[in-house]
Amino acid sequence: MKKRVILITGASSGIGFDTAQTLARQGHKVYAAARRVELMEPLRNDGVVPLRMDVTDEQSMQDGVDFVLNAEGRVDVLVNNAGYGFFGAIETVPMEEARRQLEVNVFGLARLCQLILPIMRKQGEGRIINTSSIAGKMVLLYGGWYHVSKYSVEAFSDALRMEMKPFGIDVSMIEPGGIKTDWGIIAARHLKESSIGTPYEKSAEFESEFFNSAYSGNYLSSPHVVTRAISRAVNSRRPKARYRIGRFSHLAVFFHWLLPARWWDALVRRFCRIKL
């Protein structure tokens, strides 16, 4: 297996942490980025180098990329994994939070690509792996701004893949379904907080309780399922454009595709017990 220099964002927890650890154990040189740098200290045991990075902060992204380049002289793989879900009704999520959601999930990811592509073009090779979601293929109630962000990651990555083909740079997307990490607990908290005292409060509370129990139970797939897909995108000779993984992920996207929009809407609304 070719040893690669890898920069991965969102490595302080969940999917990113597990992926950083696994790729380092495979023998790759891994630089792990996030804001909570202290949570990444244990990764040092496997040779991972933690970097403090906020993907909404231009200087910190620039510093992170410069650090890897100065240390290694190259960057072979960028795994854009940082992201979170700000759930809530479109009417009640403050625009400031909607913008912030896109700043982290879309523009941070895009800016890191811009910073790294000149390095990869000069090398004549490289890989960009963007963590999208089945949320970029189907829409749930109160997920509006999160879905906007993941549909954007899908379009952005498809465009980038075509642009990068002549330069020997591969672009892959990872499309997980529900994965047992802090993601669901954070999304549930935002959903609950943004709907208090609004007409959406009752159904939002039901959905947020559903998220809390799903993400603290044992039904969802483990982050390691996603790690395996990212690992294939890093190591295989011809990485795929998309890796869809996680329990029920294919089924959910298939039904969203199959059902007329009204049927899908009715199903989701019924599930959330909406009687408005």
Ligand SMILES: NC(=O)c1ccc[n+]([C@@H]2O[C@H](COP(=O)([O-])OP(=O)(O)OC[C@H]3O[C@@H](n4cnc5c(N)ncnc54)[C@H](OP(=O)(O)O)[C@@H]3O)[C@@H](O)[C@H]2O)c1
């Ligand atoms: N879990 C799921 O069900 C699921 C399904 C599909 C897709 N995904 C996607 O998978 C990715 C990883 O999520 P996860 O499930 O592993 O959730 P997680 O455990 O909450 O991890 C999210 C990571 O993103 C980082 N992050 C958030 N805001 C950031 C910012 N401004 N700058 C830098 N890093 C930031 C966090 O680090 P700091 O807070 O330390 O900065 C953390 O390391 C996300 O893109 C998510 O949308 C998750």
